[in-house]
Amino acid sequence: MDMRAIFMGLAFALMWSSAFTSARMIVADAPPLTALALRFFVSGLIGVAIAAALGQTSRLTRSQWRATIIFGLCQNAIYLGFNFVAMQWIEASLAAIVASTMPLLVALAGWAIFKERLRPLGYAGLFAGMVGVGIIMGHRISGGVDLVGLLFCGIGVLALTFATLSVRTASSGGNLLMIVGLQMLVGASLLAVAAIALETWDVNWTPRLGLAFAYTTLVPGLLATWVWFLLVARIGAVRAAAFHFLNPFFGVAIAALFLGESLTLWDVAGVVIIAGGILAVQMSRAVRA
Numbered sequence: 707m708d709m710r711a712i713f714m715g716l717a718f719a720l721m722w723s724s725a726f727t728s729a730r731m732i733v734a735d736a737p738p739l740t741a742l743a744l745r746f747f748v749s750g751l752i753g754v755a756i757a758a759a760l761g762q763t764s765r766l767t768r769s770q771w772r773a774t775i776i777f778g779l780c781q782n783a784i785y786l787g788f789n790f791v792a793m794q795w796i797e798a799s800l801a802a803i804v805a806s807t808m809p810l811l812v813a814l815a816g817w818a819i820f821k822e823r824l825r826p827l828g829y830a831g832l833f834a835g836m837v838g839v840g841i842i843m844g845h846r847i848s849g850g851v852d853l854v855g856l857l858f859c860g861i862g863v864l865a866l867t868f869a870t871l872s873v874r875t876a877s878s879g880g881n882l883l884m885i886v887g888l889q890m891l892v893g894a895s896l897l898a899v900a901a902i903a904l905e906t907w908d909v910n911w912t913p914r915l916g917l918a919f920a921y922t923t924l925v926p927g928l929l930a931t932w933v934w935f936l937l938v939a940r941i942g943a944v945r946a947a948a949f950h951f952l953n954p955f956f957g958v959a960i961a962a963l964f965l966g967e968s969l970t971l972w973d974v975a976g977v978v979i980i981a982g983g984i985l986a987v988q989m990s991r992a993v994r995a
Contacts, residue, residue: 711941715949718933723802723956725926727964729790730798731918735910738790739901745919746782746894749927753887762884770881774889780869782893785862787900792858796851799967802957803842804859806980809950810835811867813987824990831986838979845972870947882935886928948988951981 732741754764766774785805793801810832816822817832824832847853909915937946954977961967 711937711945714933714937714940715946716952718930718937719949719952720956721926721930721933723953724960725922725930726789726793726798726802726805726957727960728918728922728926729786729801730793730961730965731914732922733790733794735912735915736919737901737905737908738794739787739897740905740907741919742786742790743894743897743901745923745927746890746897749923750887750890750894752924753883753890753928753932755887757881757884757887760883762881764881764884764888766881766885766888770885774885775892777869778889778892779896780865782890783896783900784865785869786893787897788858788862788865792855792862795855796859797961797967798965799958799961799969799973800842800846800851800856801859802961803839803954803973803977803980804856805863805866806950806953806957806984807835807839808863808866808870809947809984809988810980811863812870812947815867815871824987826990828987828990831983831988831990833983834986835980835983838976838981838983841972841979842976845970845976882939883932886931886935890927890931945988948985951984951988954981954984 732738789801789805813824813828814832817824843856846856934946937949940946958967958969958973958977962969
């Protein structure tokens with residue numbers, strides 16, 4: 707892992723974590739599914755246009771198309787759709803913490819479903835991650851967190867876990883920016899159907915909404931996804947996923963800075979334990995790989 711990869715990983719983690727705060731701003735003034743569908747439509751068009759200008763093509767391999775559709779469905783439509791809806795009721799910091807458990811779920815799925823053995827450090831990391839989640843969830847539930855919103859975040863992170871398993875296939879064969887744009891258009895089309903069926907157009911036009919929408923569309927939406935694919939192609943999915951251990955820190959820090967969300971000692975302790983668990987799991991998997 708060279709300095710360029712480290713810089714890309716840090717940038718991705720920061721951009722990815724900031725999306726929860728900007729999403730929280732958006733859903734305060736606009737219907738969540740409608741806003742998300744529009745965001746992916748704009749991001750997808752920009753991504754495809756830039757990719758075409760760079761000479762990339764939409765003639766993907768069969769495996770690339772399959773992975774692109776799965777990624778667009780699971781990450782963009784299900785994961786972000788459920789998260790945007792949930793953040794009408796729960797704080798951005800909690801949504802970021804739940805989503806940051808994805809590397810732990812990927813490792814757990816590898817062990818339980820695919821019979822992949824972990825080193826002792828990996829098992830310790832899984833246990834620590836679950837303990838950290840238990841600390842935060844126990845404290846938040848006793849404090850009256852909205853359980854429906856928490857459930858939606860849980861469904862979303864399961865979909866994100868499944869989407870992550872398809873990244874390696876989508877990253878091989880080139881045309882990365884075209885793939886990024888196409889998987890966003892897949893998400894936009896599915897979310898548009900859900901928005902038409904479930905929501906009404908009720909928008910409170912504010913400067914904060916405009917800035918948050920533009921930022922979410924261009925930075926976490928387009929740039930972060932592109933950087934992630936490049937990072938996976940450069941150092942592999944296992945090593946790239948190690949940067950997810952930074953997401954709990956960045957997610958809660960950005961939410962506290964821009965939204966004024968309060969943090970307790972229980973939250974801080976849980977975040978530190980989860981981050982340590984993620985790092986331990988990824989270090990174990992990287993050594994094994």
